[in-house]
Amino acid sequence: MPFASNGSGPAVPRGGVVQVTAELVATRRAGAYQHVTFAAPGIAELARPGQFVGLAVGGPTSANLLRRCFSIHRVSPSGVQGSTVDIVVAPHGTGTTWIAGLSLHEEVDIVGPLGTPFPLPTEPVSCVLVGGGYGSAPLFWLGEQLAAGGCHVEMVLGAASEDRLFGVVEARRTADGLTVTTDDGSAGTRGWVSDVLAQVIRRSGAGVVYGCGPMGMLRSVTEVASAEGAVAQVAVEESMACGVGVCMTCVLPVTGADGTTRMVRTCVEGPVFRGDRVRWDSFEDARALVPADAVGAPTEAGH
Amino acid sequence: MVDMSVTLGEVELPNPVMTASGCAANGKELHRFFDVSSLGAFVTKSVMAAPRSGRGTPRMAETASGMLNSIGLQGPGIHAFAENDLVWLKSVGARVLVSIAGGSSAEFADVAAVLRQSPALDCVVGVEVNISCPNVANRGLVFAIDPLASAKVVALVREQLPRDVPVFAKLSPDVTDVVAIASACVKAGADGLTMINTLLGMAIDIDRMRPQLGGVTGGLSGPGIRPVAVRAIWQVRSAMAEGRFRTVPILGVGGVRTGRDALELVAAGASAIQVGTATFHDPTAPVRVLRELEDLLAEKGFDAFTQVVGAAHRRQEVYR
Numbered sequence: 001m002p003f004a005s006n007g008s009g010p011a012v013p014r015g016g017v018v019q020v021t022a023e024l025v026a027t028r029r030a031g032a033y034q035h036v037t038f039a040a041p042g043i044a045e046l047a048r049p050g051q052f053v054g055l056a057v058g059g060p061t062s063a064n065l066l067r068r069c070f071s072i073h074r075v076s077p078s079g080v081q082g083s084t085v086d087i088v089v090a091p092h093g094t095g096t097t098w099i100a101g102l103s104l105h106e107e108v109d110i111v112g113p114l115g116t117p118f119p120l121p122t123e124p125v126s127c128v129l130v131g132g133g134y135g136s137a138p139l140f141w142l143g144e145q146l147a148a149g150g151c152h153v154e155m156v157l158g159a160a161s162e163d164r165l166f167g168v169v170e171a172r173r174t175a176d177g178l179t180v181t182t183d184d185g186s187a188g189t190r191g192w193v194s195d196v197l198a199q200v201i202r203r204s205g206a207g208v209v210y211g212c213g214p215m216g217m218l219r220s221v222t223e224v225a226s227a228e229g230a231v232a233q234v235a236v237e238e239s240m241a242c243g244v245g246v247c248m249t250c251v252l253p254v255t256g257a258d259g260t261t262r263m264v265r266t267c268v269e270g271p272v273f274r275g276d277r278v279r280w281d282s283f284e285d286a287r288a289l290v291p292a293d294a295v296g297a298p299t300e301a302g303h
Numbered sequence: 304m305v306d307m308s309v310t311l312g313e314v315e316l317p318n319p320v321m322t323a324s325g326c327a328a329n330g331k332e333l334h335r336f337f338d339v340s341s342l343g344a345f346v347t348k349s350v351m352a353a354p355r356s357g358r359g360t361p362r363m364a365e366t367a368s369g370m371l372n373s374i375g376l377q378g379p380g381i382h383a384f385a386e387n388d389l390v391w392l393k394s395v396g397a398r399v400l401v402s403i404a405g406g407s408s409a410e411f412a413d414v415a416a417v418l419r420q421s422p423a424l425d426c427v428v429g430v431e432v433n434i435s436c437p438n439v440a441n442r443g444l445v446f447a448i449d450p451l452a453s454a455k456v457v458a459l460v461r462e463q464l465p466r467d468v469p470v471f472a473k474l475s476p477d478v479t480d481v482v483a484i485a486s487a488c489v490k491a492g493a494d495g496l497t498m499i500n501t502l503l504g505m506a507i508d509i510d511r512m513r514p515q516l517g518g519v520t521g522g523l524s525g526p527g528i529r530p531v532a533v534r535a536i537w538q539v540r541s542a543m544a545e546g547r548f549r550t551v552p553i554l555g556v557g558g559v560r561t562g563r564d565a566l567e568l569v570a571a572g573a574s575a576i577q578v579g580t581a582t583f584h585d586p587t588a589p590v591r592v593l594r595e596l597e598d599l600l601a602e603k604g605f606d607a608f609t610q611v612v613g614a615a616h617r618r619q620e621v622y623r
Contacts, residue, residue, distance in 0.1 A: 016335070017336070065368065065525055065583060066584070109585070241370060245328055249360070249362040249363040250360075263357055263377060286361075287359055287360060287517055290356045296354035296355040
């Protein structure tokens with residue numbers, strides 16, 4: 001078969017990543033989203049919160065060649081279904097609609113885990129986990145790991161409306177505190193996560209804020225966290241073609257530890273970055289421009 | 304067992320399958336999925352003289368059976384490339400086809416000169432000259448549309464490199480007569496041709512009513528363009544057969560997703576195959592295409608890959 005992956009079993013993990021033919025073992029509606037579970041041998045064993053998977057969509061003869069990448073919601077190395085990976089999909093385009101419409105036992109080529117995980121504190125600290133829409137997907141798994149390390153874990157979940165929140169019930173059950181916001185006031189506090197974040201940080205004495213969601217939200221989360229003296233760790237969203245580091249499409253300007261700004265790949269250098277390292281000033285209207293002081297930035301003579 | 308080896312100029316490769324420039328970064332990323340030394344050659348991302356940030360985003364748009372990209376030749380610059388990337392590729396035993404680019408013919412020559420000095424030069428099985436980049440001296444139009452500009456770049460690069468390092472000119476299909484450009488490059492000293500680069504395209508974001516790519520236009524690649532590659536290879540191979548210029552190997556590239564696709568380009572006249580955009584879909588695509596091509600040749604009863612290079616031309620003569 002032309003476009004099948006290298007094999008149906010777990011490939012030999014050469015670099016902490018595998019390509020597997022995964023089987024859909026559960027799919028259910030979650031508000032505006034679809035929560036999908038795949039039996040994907042080999043990925044769960046390697047994955048850590050913040051990492052993502054890349055799915056080939058449309059089947060073997062698909063005209064949609066680019067991988068769709070999703071933050072890993074959770075993994076289970078040895079559940080009833082074997083080694084599983086959960087993702088949360090917002091069906092809007094061709095690929096996401098196809099994934100959301102998959103039936104039980106259908107197969108999907110999955111590559112993962114990809115990207116960098118959320119760094120975990122070496123000592124117990126108070127943490128706030130902020131999720132925008134289904135961006136909250138990886139935060140519950142992260143929260144469990146933080147709690148296991150003795151951290152106090154508060155969550156802030158925000159979305160445009162109640163049906164676009166993800167994981168409120170789970171957060172209520174697992175987090176030490178939960179604050180919900182919606183733009184339209186259909187659940188929780190009317191407004192944005194950034195409206196309530198400062199207060200949550202102060203109340204919980206948080207030293208670290210983890211964020212996942214739209215870029216505008218991550219910028220606000222970083223600004224609020226910085227103003228409150230907390231470190232922001234954010235998982236960014238950039239559209240990707242390959243997810244594995246070869247296409248160079250998912251770049252964004254990030255300042256390194258050496259103080260120099262470079263256009264770096266979300267899929268290998270990220271998706272998790274320290275919020276204060278991302279050059280938020282370069283984003284406007286769904287575009288990331290190259291800052292003039294970035295390494296190799298275009299000059300007046302042309303690029 | 305099919306003998307998959309192929310000789311390109313003076314360089315012998317164990318098999319004819321390569322990555323395509325700009326679709327495989329510089330090796331480390333794909334080496335997580337397969338041994339890059341198992342390919343006939345690894346083709347690196349086009350490198351220029353200085354480090355380049357590339358363009359802002361969005362840099363890509365999906366199309367029917369393909370994609371548009373507008374990366375803007377992001378790269379580390381030839382010095383860092385020669386000291387780091389090339390040395391790493393050599394350390395894993397890869398045979399490397401180095402893709403170089405420039406905004407002027409002099410820059411191409413400078414890049415080739417730095418490459419020549421690399422301690423890892425012995426892993427280089429060829430240099431691919433990416434003439435599909437904007438020529439600053441010609442209003443930013445690409446070198447590849449102009450036979451004279453293309454020839455000048457090829458000649459200058461050829462001069463800079465040792466004789467045993469073949470130089471391949473990578474041609475754009477966005478020209479009126481690809482044979483004229485191919486001829487100019489071969490007459491200027493190209494030891495081979497890579498065909499084809501992407502086609503210039505554009506997509507509109509209809510929600511925002513603006514160009515979808517940050518760079519406005521971009522290169523179209525993927526299975527959707529394969530017939531254009533087959534056509535261009537066919538025309539140039541025919542011109543060689545007619546004696547219009549020296550017969551040199553063609554590295555076929557453009558929309559190859561399977562072994563069957565690869566065989567189509569080979570039968571049209573390609574002596575090697577580069578797998579590009581398919582790698583974004585399947586990171587193991589280059590080695591999978593190699594395996595599928597070998598199986599297909601065995602199934603069709605061939606003993607050696609070289610038997611099918613240009614095979615469609617020979618068969619066509621029967622019907623003339």
